[in-house]
Each structure stands twice: as structure tokens, then as C-alpha cells.
Amino acid sequence: xxxxxxxxxxxxxxxxxxxxxxxxxxxxxxxxxxxxxxxxxxxxxxxxxxxxxxxxxxxxxxxxxxxxxxxxxxxxxxxxxxxxxxxxxxxxxxxxxxxxxxxxxxxxxxxxxxxxxxxxxxxxxxxxxxxxxxxxxxxxxxxxxxxxxxxxxxxxxxxxxxxxxxxxxxxxxxxxxxxxxxxxxxxxxxxxxxxxxxxxxxxxxxxxxxxxxxxxxxxxxxxxxx
Amino acid sequence: xxxxxxxxxxxxxxxxxxxxxxxxxxxxxxxxxxxxxxxxxxxxxxxxxxxxxxxxxxxxxxxxxxxxxxxxxxxxxxxxxxxxxxxxxxxxxxxxxxxxxxxxxxxxxxxxxxxxxxxxxxxxxxxxxxxxxxxxxxxxxxxxxxxxxxxxxxxxxxxxxxxxxxxxxxxxxxxxxxxxxxxxxxxxxxxxxxxxxxxxxxxxxxxxxxxxxxxxxxxxxxxxxx
DNA sequence: GTATTTTGTGTCTAGTTTGTGAAAAAAAAA
DNA sequence: TTTTTTTTTCACAAACTAGACACAAAATAC
Numbered sequence: 001x002x003x004x005x006x007x008x009x010x011x012x013x014x015x016x017x018x019x020x021x022x023x024x025x026x027x028x029x030x031x032x033x034x035x036x037x038x039x040x041x042x043x044x045x046x047x048x049x050x051x052x053x054x055x056x057x058x059x060x061x062x063x064x065x066x067x068x069x070x071x072x073x074x075x076x077x078x079x080x081x082x083x084x085x086x087x088x089x090x091x092x093x094x095x096x097x098x099x100x101x102x103x104x105x106x107x108x109x110x111x112x113x114x115x116x117x118x119x120x121x122x123x124x125x126x127x128x129x130x131x132x133x134x135x136x137x138x139x140x141x142x143x144x145x146x147x148x149x150x151x152x153x154x155x156x157x158x159x160x161x162x163x164x165x166x167x168x169x170x171x172x173x174x175x176x177x178x179x180x181x182x183x184x185x186x187x188x189x190x191x192x193x194x195x196x197x198x199x200x201x202x203x204x205x206x207x208x209x210x211x212x213x214x215x216x217x218x219x220x221x222x223x224x225x226x
Numbered sequence: 227x228x229x230x231x232x233x234x235x236x237x238x239x240x241x242x243x244x245x246x247x248x249x250x251x252x253x254x255x256x257x258x259x260x261x262x263x264x265x266x267x268x269x270x271x272x273x274x275x276x277x278x279x280x281x282x283x284x285x286x287x288x289x290x291x292x293x294x295x296x297x298x299x300x301x302x303x304x305x306x307x308x309x310x311x312x313x314x315x316x317x318x319x320x321x322x323x324x325x326x327x328x329x330x331x332x333x334x335x336x337x338x339x340x341x342x343x344x345x346x347x348x349x350x351x352x353x354x355x356x357x358x359x360x361x362x363x364x365x366x367x368x369x370x371x372x373x374x375x376x377x378x379x380x381x382x383x384x385x386x387x388x389x390x391x392x393x394x395x396x397x398x399x400x401x402x403x404x405x406x407x408x409x410x411x412x413x414x415x416x417x418x419x420x421x422x423x424x425x426x427x428x429x430x431x432x433x434x435x436x437x438x439x440x441x442x443x444x445x446x447x448x449x450x451x452x
Numbered sequence: 453g454t455a456t457t458t459t460g461t462g463t464c465t466a467g468t469t470t471g472t473g474a475a476a477a478a479a480a481a482a
Numbered sequence: 483t484t485t486t487t488t489t490t491t492c493a494c495a496a497a498c499t500a501g502a503c504a505c506a507a508a509a510t511a512c
Contacts (some may be wrong), residue, residue, distance in 0.1 A: 003344045027347060029340040048339065095475065155488055172369040192470085193490050214371060216469065216498070217382035223368070261488065381499060418459085419501050425461060442458065 004120060005049040006029045009039040009067065011058040015105075018185060019054060022109040023116070040070060047075070051118065052116060055104075056082045065097070073097045078119045082107075106184040110160055114140070133166055134224030136208055152204050157182070161197050161211025165222035167210060174219040194220075229255045233274045235265040235293065236282040236308065241331075245280060248335040249342070249385055262288025277360060278346060280329075283307045285398060292379060294325065304345045308333075360450030362434055378430050383408070387423050391448035400445040420446075 006028050013034065020030045022126050031040035031046055036059050043050060053071070057064035064081055071077065080101045100119050103112060120142070130139045137146040143159055145152045154162065160182050165173065175191040198220060202209030213221045232254050238418055239260070246256045257272060259265035262285050267278060279297070283290035294305060306327040326345050329338060348358040356365045356379050363372040370379045380388065386408050391399065417451060428435030439447045 003341055005340075024347075027344050029344060049334075157489070170365075171367040188346065189490065190492090192492095195470065196472085196490070198470095214470070221368060383500065414504095415501065421459065422461085422501070424459095428460095430510095440459065 003027055003029045004051045004211050005029045005031060005046065006048070006116065007043060007050045007053045009033045009054065009059070009064070011035055012056075015056070019112065022112055026117075028111050028116070035059050036064070036067045037066050038162065043071060050077060052078045052080070052120060053083060054080050054116075058084065068097055068099065078123055080115060080119065096162045096189070106186040108160065110164060126176065131166075133169060134208065134211060134223070136166070136205065138163060138166060138210070146184045147205055147208055154201075154204065156166050158197055158204070161194070162201050165220060169222045169224070172215045172218050172221045176219075178219060229253060230277045231257060231272065231370070232342065233257045233259065233265070233268060233272070233276045233279045234260045235280065235285070235290070237261055237285045238282075241282070245338065248339055252339050252343075254342070255406070261285050261291045265293050271296060276303060278342060279303060279305045280308060280342075281305055284310065306341060306345065342396060357392075359395060360434065360447070362392070362431065362437065364392060373431055373434055379425075380430065383423055384427050384430070387420070388427050391436060391446060395448045395450070398441045398444055398447045402445075404445060414447045 002197065006023055008016050008019050008030055009032075010019070011034055011087060016034070023030050025189075031042055031050065034040045035164045039053075039055070043053070057066060059067075065175055070082070071079065076098070078100045079098070080103055081099050083102055083104045085179075095148050101115055103115055129140075130137065132138075132190070135148050138144075139146075140163070143160065145154050145162065161178070164178065164182050165216050178194055179187065179191055198212060205211070211222055211224055213223055215221050231344060232249055232255055234245050234249075235258075236245070237260055240307055242260070246258065248252065251257050252432050257268055257276065259268045262390075265279075265281070268290070269279070281293060283288045285293075294307070297303065304326045306329055308324050309328055309330045312389065327341055330340055341446055345427055349418055356363060356367075357409050358364075359372050363375075364370075366389070371380050371385065371388065387404070388409050404420055405413065405417055424438060431437070437448055441447050
């Protein structure tokens, strides 16, 4: 499998580092730019490698929209816009200009990576990422969960948490790790909120709730037992 | 951080030098071979050091595919094939043989280094850390212990203590050392609490409990005896 | 041999961690 | 806005564990 290169454009270096870390963990290779002008420079230099661009809207020198317009004149490379809360009113406007997706800050690592992968999948023509774990079926495209074929309603966090556990089946996950991967990066609440969600998920999974094991003193682990 | 050794196999010395320069800049250490036969020689000589091989397809004496096949008979070391443009039709064929990645010439230094790093990450990251000590199997990711294939329930401290002993198999560990490594730094209780845990662990390990030896006047030592 | 030191082991409990239901707060939908 | 849903916090119950302790057993010293 070859690596996919993503260009991350944001004026805050902390934000760039954050995104870079998430993506590198998933084996993307990452290029950075700190403002619109640099973004265009880097883009032209590595045009043939860059398969996706993450573009902050608010930037000095040349804002995200301008960068978007310029790149769209020459390429259809997928572009995801990063917006701060409250900027959503521009969304329609953006789609016309060829924005593929929006992610609003603050976002969770999972969401970020999932959107990036979803778009790359779409562009590359692949789809349908359905996996089954001992009768628990997760359709990542439809964001649906079925237990023994019967669909279960799950809220956003419940789904994300279950997905994270399941993606890391067999691995004991600490509450810290879970918070860092499933919750937004600006969440600093009680890690026991995880327990509450676990309770609900277990309940919804019924008998199969026992696949979520408690790792006392550590956290939780998903494992299908025979 | 220790250096990673890469073996570069290519018949053109210019190409080898080029790649070597890129990699050395990134602190890899590089071994070279100018044809397939030499490649196997060098590989066998430095097998335990080499963590990745960059292998040109077109070479005199023994081509890349043959080298690949031979190495794959004895090792899963990551291999990146270097192909000239127009050779891509062989790719599928190669993946079956266990090629991890292709890079086609001409390539950019950045791509080369990025791919190498990505692969090393992938390999090191997914290394499931399961080790077996005379029938005692410890899965560090899942934090589980099996004795002769049967899973044993262990509490946090029990697991950590056993893991510590096992990671230092063959070494006599003093109670002080154990306390400093397994217990929190703020523990100032009786070091004989270790004995209590050792007792429990030995019990849970059953017959294999005797692998934990008492070092009278010192502490304990884990050693697998035949 | 006996005395002394060190380790093994069973039991007890105080303290910690997790499960859980319900309330409060926040977010989303109507 | 109001209503509904989701997320988070809280409080208490339940479950579990670490560590202490006492005495037994074993090793070592004398």
C-alpha cells in the first residue's frame, strides 16, 4: 500500500501539529503550510504527490476561500475546509466552489481521519467498509450498527466510541487514550463519562455487550469471545 | 533513538550514492550491494541489523525478483522495489511475493524517505507484542496472560509485576528495584507486599509458577527452566 | 542441634475502581 | 422560542484489589 500525501494549511502551528500527528499515525504523509500564499507554493511544488488538502478558512495573507478558488482553477484535488464554530453560514457558498467536505473545530481525531479516508475512498471509487465482529456489524459508510442483523440506534458518541473500541479489538485502551481519540481535543471533563457511554452501549448490544471488557485500573477492551 | 539500517541494492553506483545520501541525511545507516548475489551475501552477513531493503528490479546476475523470493523464504523484512517507469505491470505479481511498496524511478528524495519511514512505522507500530516464555504467553496490547493457551485473569499489579519479571528474565531483581519499577513512586509501604503478589501470581501460573525463583536475601528472578 | 533471618501463605479490611440510575447541562431539532 | 435528544456530572451501591498482618515454613547462621 502506498502512502497518501495530505497538505495541511493552517496558521496555527499547534493545530498543524495536531492534525499532522493524527494523520501520521494513520500512515499518511503530511506537508504543511502556514498561510494561503505558502499553501499555493507548496501545492505547486508537490502537486503530483498531494492527494488531499485540509484548508483552514481563517488565515492571514490569503484566506482559505481564495486558496480554494485558485486551486480549483487548475485541479480537482479533494479539499476539506476547516471552519471555526459559527462560520457554517458559508457552507453552501463553499460547495459551489468545489469544497468536498467541512470539518468544524474543535473536531475529534476520529472524525478527522474518518472524513479524510471517506473522501479518498469516494474519489478512488472504493466504498463499503462493513465489518463484522462476532455478530456486531458496523457499516462505516452508513454509520450504522447491527446486532445479529437487527439495526441498533446509536448516538454520535456511542457510535464513535464503539467504533474506536472495535477498530482496536484485542487492545486494552486506557481512558486517556479513549478520550484523546474519540472526544474533541478541547474536552477536559471527567473521564468517567466514558463509563456512562460504555454502560449505554453495552445495554444496546444486549448479550453481546460482554464483548466490551472492563480492564480494571486501565480502561476497556473489545474482544469477541467464543 | 537507535539508527535503522537499510540495505540498498542497485547496479548503478550513482543511484546507490543518491539514495544513500538521502537516507544518511535522515540518520539511517546504509549498506550497499551492486547486484543480486552480493545483496544476498550482505543480507546474510548483517541479517540481524537490516530493517528494510531497497531493491532494484533490473540487475545483472540475479534480478530483484529472485532476490525477493530468496529473502522471503527466511524473513519478513520489509522490501521496497525500485522500478523504472514502464515496469508497473509487474506490481500485482510482486505484492503476492511480499513486496511492501514500490517506488518508480525517477523519484523525489522526499517520497523515498517518506515511504521508507512510513513502512518502518507500519511495521514497528503493528508489531504485536506477544511473547512466550516456556508456555506463559503475554500479550502486551491486550494485557492478557495465557498459560498453555488458557487465559489467566490477572489484576493490574499482578500483571505489571509479572511483566516486569518476564521483561527482565534471567536477571535477579531486588525488592527495591521491583518497587521502583512496578509501583508508583509515591508508595512507601512494606516491600513485602511484593511477596504477597508473587504468591498470587505463582498460584495463578500453576506448575509454571516455579519459573519465578526466590533469590533469598535479594528478591526474585524469572527464568524458564526445562 | 538451636536461634535467627527470610520467605510463603491465608485472611481481613480499608480504600479504590467501576456500574448504574437519575439529574443537570448542553446541543440539536422543531 | 420550546421541545427533544444527547452528553456529562453526580451520588451511591457493588465489586474488586492492594496491602497489612500474623503465623507457618524454610533457609541460613551459629
